[in-house]
Amino acid sequence: MATMAKPRPEHLIGSNIATAGNRLPGIKDYEQVDRDIIATLQPTLGWFAMLGVAILCLLIGASTWVYQIYEGLGSAGYQPPVMWGVYIVTFVFWVGIGHAGTLISAILYLFRAGFRTTIYRASEAMTVFAVMTAGLFPILHLGRPWKFFWLIPYPNWRLIWPNPKSPLVWDVFAILTYLTVSATFFWIGLIPDLAVLRDQEKNATRKRIFAVLSLGWRNSDNEWRHFTRAYLFLAAFATPLVLSVHSVVSFDFAMSLVPGWHATIFPPYFVAGAIFSGIGMVFTIIIPLRKFFKLEHYVTINDLDAAAKLCLFTSCVVGLAYLTEFQVAWMSGNKMEQEYFWNRVFGQWTWAAWIMLICNMVLPLSLFSQKLRRNTKWLFMLSIFINIGMWFERFVIVIPSLSHEFEPWQWGGYHPTWVDYNILLGSFGWFFMWFLLFIRQMPVMAISEIKEILPPKMRRAHVEAHHAAHGTLGHPLPADGGTH
């Protein structure tokens, strides 16, 4: 390496690849883990303030929705032919966010990526709440939201069923499946920690709730064996869903005729985009979290560095997809497709397209620099850019396409109103309300898994040998330099 000439700072040396094992040099013993993590559950004034803000945002969004239901969908900024607007954009945005959690907890688990250990719990919670948020939007955007259940197949005397040809019906199944599985996976992973909470809890009611949720966990070997098997099974089960859900969401677009939507690249493109945006949101959440909870020695720079590489990789995939779209349009010989892409990038929607390209394709290239990967301030700023960029990616997909379809007479524009913005704000309020409630009720890090990577004080050599011998799945090795 070119940098070899210079002496490198000590903390940069060491495991720095995604599949490496993890070391937490700042953690001394199991008791410290319990102490540090459970300490995060104490409510603080700042937490109450943030929760208040989140609930306020939620109330603004909710009351705006009530207004919209009363007044009609016209109060939002729809401008035919742009029949889908901010709501669908935000729907896809939140579904995308909902991808990183399961990716980190399930796929990286299967790939034995050690850096996942400290961030996966928060990511998983983010997933569940993001999908809960996303699930609201298809209902929010309906002309008659009170009839939303017609999209669900339920027996009825009219014998009318949803249309199995419609991608929107696939969406219903995909989202509900994903929500169910990710919530289950989240909960199963929580069980040992819930047991810890149960054991520490003084309040009888809360103790009872934790007891129920932890399914009477007793920390026996047998339970651990079943637990790890179940966890592995669910991880394997959730993994294809990560790919399928966003593929199905992309079918909403890809299955249509609309120039700019009708593209076979959409499923992989959407999955990559979803993971990219999810990791962006993980940074947005984890970086302040580790600072406020003083958990920097748990979520180490090494972990963030490794996650940043994943971010860089997905950014490159997304960027490639963007360029491929242009190439496909160029080579298609289809005038309508070509004119649409021209209009997207150099015409009416230049501003939105370039926000997308710069935030998602250009700025993340900075992560090729190790210094910036290890700079939490930059990572945080970048993550905000990625969030914005990924929202705009969906904006650019949904709106410019609709505004510039086949019929030139019906070309138009789009101007969201405050109703759109309030509901967008409300969705963040809803998401962060759940997330803030979560971090004060449940450990934001998997206590048991962190303990696994800590060398037990007394029997260090012994335990290492034990792990090496068994190679138990789901127990990332506290390996030296990632050799196992």
Place this chain on the structure above:
Amino acid sequence: MSNDTESKGVKRRDFLKVLGTAGAAVTTVGCSSEKVGKLIPYLVHPDQTVSGVSTFYTSTCRECSASCGIIAETRDGRTTKLEGNPEHPLNKGALCARGQSALQGLYNPDRLRGPMLKENGAWKAIPWDAALTLVSQKLGEAKSRGSAANAVFLNQHETGTFPSFLDAWLAGFGMRPHLSVDFEADSAVIEANRRSYGVSWPKLSFSDAKLIISFGADFLETWGLSVPQQLDFADARAKIEGAPRFVYIGPRRSLTGLNADQWIACKPGSELAIANALAGKGSLADAAAQSGVAVATLTRLQQELASAKPVLALAGSSTSDALDLALAVASINQANGAVGTTIRPAEPLTAFDGAARFSDVVAAVERMRAGQVPIAFVRGVNPAYNIPASGRFADAFAKVPFKVSFSMYPDETTELCDLILPDLHSLESWGDAEAAKGVMSLQQPAMDPVFAGTRATADVLIQLAQKDPASAAKYAQKDYRTWLIGRFPGGMSAFTAALQKGVAAGSTAARTSPAAPDAFKWPAPIAQTQGEYFLVTYHSPVLGDGRGANKPWLLELPDPVTKVLWSSWVEIHPETANAHGIERGDIVEVKTASGTVKVPAYLYLGIRPDTIALAIGQGHTSVAKLSEHGGKNDKVPTQWGYGRYARNLGVRAHDLLLSGTNAAGALALTTTKASLTKTADHDTLVSTEGSARQHGRGISQAIPLATLLAGAKGGDARTAAEVKVEGKGSEAAHEAHVPGEASHAFLPGLRSPVAADAQGQLGAPTSADHGKDKGMYAPTHWSGMASRRWAMTVDLARCTGCSACVTACYAENNIPTVGASWQNATVYAVAKPGFNITRGREMNWLRLERYFEGADEGQFTEDFEARFVPMLCQHCGNAPCEPVCPVYATYHAPDGLNVQVYNRCVGTRYCSNNCPYKVRYFNWFGYGEEDRKQYAFPEPLDWQLNPDVTVRGKGVMEKCTMCVQRIREAETRARSEGRELVPDEFTVACAQACPSRAITFGDAADPKWTVSSLVDDRRAYHVFEELNTYTAVVYLKKVIHASPVGA
């Protein structure tokens, strides 16, 4: 007391009571958001009324002077639809947008409800008796003072019996004959017709012409009798080979101009020079120099004129020398074999017989100003609006001590009056009109008066006469109907028989032509007036002289040329706009010697760079301060300023006009230059226009005549895909892919009933493997519908873009208008008329797209073409909207219709996203809910709603149904009569109204229907055929007639 033991706990009986009550309460309160209404059938039917069955009354349209015949469909005592009367010699079943909108005049929520008297500047309702007594008294006073002869009666121009009845009545009180006012009538042309042909309006035959030259005569719009002219023009153009070429000469391309094959853009006021030169009375070079037209262009026209006989030359430019122009044009006609062929004085049309000239009205106003007029009556005209501001009508009118209005609506003139005796609408009253010489067109009420407090003016006049001892003896009849029938040849029985057809042979007494106007010299030719641009004003093809501005259908109907609606606009050429840095929607100030208006700019290719144009029809105002109101109608105060819909709407072009009349006594509309200043303001122009260019997508296709004729008739074996490859994307190539021949690759799909169409097998139903893959529906589907394929052809060689079909669709299908200023959401807090439409939310199931071909924007050229294309749901055999609907709200019917089930729709709007034609419309608000401010049908507008069609609720998608209610009605009728449908037995609303007969509807699977042979036409094509949508709407290419000379 014996029950004590039982009373512990709930008794069974009580339990049931509570259960029953609670259940009932839940059922009543909980289940439905809709109000509970009552449906009470008639116990005893009123005569000739069967609930739910329509009665059709013939009548006469009074929306302009033409007097077309109409049929009013009336159900349960309410008229719901107007259609042309096929028996009528003028309109032969067609009806324009304005005629159809008469219904919204009838049901206008702002109609005056009863007599009102102005006392100390405040209006108060008074009973009829008091009102009549008051008028009687005032008439008596005038008579006794001997000033009655100076009284003025301004009546809307009518032909038929009423004018002579009115004059006789006036004479009874010693008053002079009334003035029969039509502000749209072109007095110069009428005068020239009289002098040249001896009649006020000869019959014009476009079909017999080889060349049509129009000097600003907008015969598809407000010039002459638009519907009969359009019918004939379309027939002439539909001949394809041997169709007349059409040259339009004028500074601005109107709708008529856009239908021309060639536009000669002369300077305003120079038409006369060109006409004279063509007539051989001047040199072409001089004319070219004066008019700013290339000499070569005029030379070619002269050569063409020499070779193409007979010609039909029409004058219409409303300039100060309009009479000279009309006479010069008449001499062109006379020299080129027109008289007797294309112009037929022997078959005169009487529409303008007896029409007063503008100068007559001005003379009356001047008498008012001089204080000579003791009493003035106004009925059906609005001089306070239609006389230019510089004519100072209001001042003069104020000098009249007693002014009576018979107006139905609160307009500017009525507001200045002292007493209002609201008239009945023509659909509520009796009358007649002389449509053509010897043809009486009868007018009968189609329903009882909407407002009990209104009375027919003719009846009021009789009642007034009966109060006057001198006149009473002559008016023994109890009402005008009796009076009318009494004078009908053959009496009651003949009259009743004639009502069946709506027309009868007969004639009214010839009306004396008004005396020649005083010799008048226009102060200065237009070229010498102040300002840098010529100002052209013209009557709006939609709103006419302003009388249409209180009807939301007309306000929501985009101007056929600019596609602007709910707003005024000034047309500026892009070249001029560039010079001023003006962009579309910038507010510009237009200033003349008479006044100033501020109006948004519309950049228009079809106007000379040295000219700007402004339409007449908007800018209604009121003296009274107006309160804001929503869509509800409870206790709204009188909506002065021509009703709630006309409020704050556009500008009044009359503010800019010089007052004064030309040699024919007409108000000249193009007489002054104007200056143009850009202001800092900008407003999104309310328009339905997206891109005005087709971008080579072949939506509205055209084919040069020569190419069409060169192509061999017969099938074309190539597939659409092969044609596509050859097309290479460029439009010229795309359109010329098969010389003179359409690919017709779509035909098997269209011809097959749905059982074998794109949903399943695409081959012809006779193919070998037919039956293996039956598609969605078996041919033996229980409904019996699977043997049909409802389809439509639109002949673009006929379509003129007049947009009558659009209004017909609104009327038939209960389409809400959404442009009123209060109809947007509360959240925008913008009270701008048309705001919803700036957001693209118009609901026009059928829209008329207008594309330009040629003329790259920026540089002026005469050489560009307009293409009109009515775009509606294409009822695709392989509809992209159907598979994406998650709840089957849109699906395919066995007879090929793409059906939208409003009740099932949840409003995902995916169908609209996936529709390549963008013909689906969403209910963004509760336009059909009367408690909302967005309510589109404030009472009594809701009386017009078609009971066969659902009023759609908030949050559902809607679109063209191909008038499925008419299809099912016809099918049911046939079934109940035990027969099959007769080919062409019925048609859809747009096709029915179309004044150019461009639309044909029918069963494409049955060769006996006309549409089935039309889809075979050499010019047939599908829009976006390459998308494999297998549409049921087939367009026939427009035919381009190139100049035969030179070029």
